[in-house]
Amino acid sequence: MSKSKALQATEGDVFMIPVNDAAAYLGQVVGERGVSLYMVVFDQALPIGEITDSRNWRLDTEPLFALQTFDGLFDDGTWKVIGRASPDRERFLPAFTHGLPETGGVRVTDFSGNRERLATLEESNAVPHMITRSPLLLEKAVRAHAGLEPWLPAFDGIRYKKTPTSAELFGA
16 A cells, blocks of 8 residues: 655645745645645745745735646755645635536636536636646746746636536535
């Protein structure tokens, strides 16, 4: 019997994505699904020396990026957990769709994957498919936002945009 690897970051963890030796962006793990994490990164660069002080965190602002990813950059120490805070699951945890109209319909599911139903036409157009992306994509997008790397079209796909949440479609 094999054991699953323990996640290096968990729901509620606040972490930093360094962009240079002096500053880092603030992110938070909003939820876990299996071996992947749903996280948001806020448009808040802080001096490295001030980032661990939770009084400096603005977790109630609009995120800059949001994505489902793995914890590989926590594993190697590139991203560091700097504290914990209750994540705003109702505001940030998305619902997802899967399926195609041609193969029996589009279904909408809550973030956990435990509740699902047929999606309305409006939901099938507004609710994204679940895609798990590399943490390196997020790392590069944050660096590009900070002006340290060129902006690539792939980064547009992880920009935070308000979509129907699990709480809105399935209740808390």
